[in-house]
Amino acid sequence: MMTDRPLFTELEQPFTCAAIYEPTVDAATSIMKESEFAGADSFILNLMGDGTQGLREEFLTEDHLERLFQSTSKPTMACYYRWHFGGESVDVTDEERQEILRRAVRAGAKCVDLVGDTFDPTLGPDVFTEEAKRYSLESERPPREVTDDPDAVARQEAEIERIHELGAEVQMSAHTRIHLDPEQALAVAETFQDRGADIVKLVSVDRSWEDMLETLEATVLLDRELDVPFIMMSHGEHGVLARYIAPFLGSMLCFTQQEYVPGGFYSQPLTENVNRVFDAVQNVTPTRDPEEVDWL
Numbered sequence: 449m450m451t452d453r454p455l456f457t458e459l460e461q462p463f464t465c466a467a468i469y470e471p472t473v474d475a476a477t478s479i480m481k482e483s484e485f486a487g488a489d490s491f492i493l494n495l496m497g498d499g500t501q502g503l504r505e506e507f508l509t510e511d512h513l514e515r516l517f518q519s520t521s522k523p524t525m526a527c528y529y530r531w532h533f534g535g536e537s538v539d540v541t542d543e544e545r546q547e548i549l550r551r552a553v554r555a556g557a558k559c560v561d562l563v564g565d566t567f568d569p570t571l572g573p574d575v576f577t578e579e580a581k582r583y584s585l586e587s588e589r590p591p592r593e594v595t596d597d598p599d600a601v602a603r604q605e606a607e608i609e610r611i612h613e614l615g616a617e618v619q620m621s622a623h624t625r626i627h628l629d630p631e632q633a634l635a636v637a638e639t640f641q642d643r644g645a646d647i648v649k650l651v652s653v654d655r656s657w658e659d660m661l662e663t664l665e666a667t668v669l670l671d672r673e674l675d676v677p678f679i680m681m682s683h684g685e686h687g688v689l690a691r692y693i694a695p696f697l698g699s700m701l702c703f704t705q706q707e708y709v710p711g712g713f714y715s716q717p718l719t720e721n722v723n724r725v726f727d728a729v730q731n732v733t734p735t736r737d738p739e740e741v742d743w744l
């Protein structure tokens with residue numbers, strides 16, 4: 449008998465979530481099956497590909513998506529950003545993106561990624577441009593993909609309810625394109641939690657080891673203060689190390705990949721590798737107050 453796939457918040461944490469960037473359902477299925485052997489616990493499917501690192505538009509039907517989700521007993525989360533990993537902006541409205549994400553849920557996705565500025569896109573340079581790089585190198589810019597416009601927030605809250613009614617969870621996310629210090633990270637995370645998100649995801653920017661250490665500090669702060677599960681991580685080469693470590697400090701999962709394709713996105717560690725780390729690192733969760741420990 450078919451068993452339903454678990455929700456993301458039902459999985460034992462921390463776990464791996466393998467990113468699927470393939471252009472066709474067959475290719476995506478093949479990578480998902482191989483990822484299962486590498487120990488992937490869940491998947492994130494990129495829907496905004498149209499030929500470059502994500503599912504092509506012709507596969508965005510309920511039938512195609514259902515065939516893909518049914519090929520695994522692991523849960524899949526769907527995302528459809530305004531940009532794709534090839535670097536260009538995607539020419540669809542927020543309403544269309546949400547319609548496609550709801551279609552994915554009807555086809556069996558267990559979670560959708562709701563970008564934090566949906567219905568009120570934050571202004572800023574196009575991603576992957578020289579100007580975007582400058583934006584990320586400076587700290588005193590507002591975080592991208594975060595809005596507090598009351599109309600947009602009300603629509604986001606209604607969208608979260610619709611997705612809940614369809615039986616899936618919502619991960620509210622922001623790729624902030626700037627480095628977040630711990631207090632900034634907590635402020636954004638709390639607004640997403642207040643909107644009804646089941647999971648909060650923050651992707652900061654780390655430009656140095658000091659930034660990376662602040663990202664880990666933000667992870668500890670979020671773990672202490674947030675009521676919902678969260679994912680804390682960063683873009684930037686200094687952020688890669690924290691992707692392995694943050695899951696031990698409370699970040700719920702690590703986004704991984706099965707293999708690195710030429711011209712691909714290499715910040716996500718390989719699934720097999722992360723699982724080896726998760727398995728090897730034991731006995732690091734404190735169970736007693738420092739006062740109760742003999743050997744300090």
Ligand SMILES: O=C1C[C@@](O)(C(=O)O)C[C@@H](O)[C@@H]1O
Nearest residue numbers: 467492527651682703715716
């Ligand atoms: O948003 C995220 C995280 C990500 O941006 C990363 O940096 O690992 C990659 C995306 O596939 C995923 O949806």
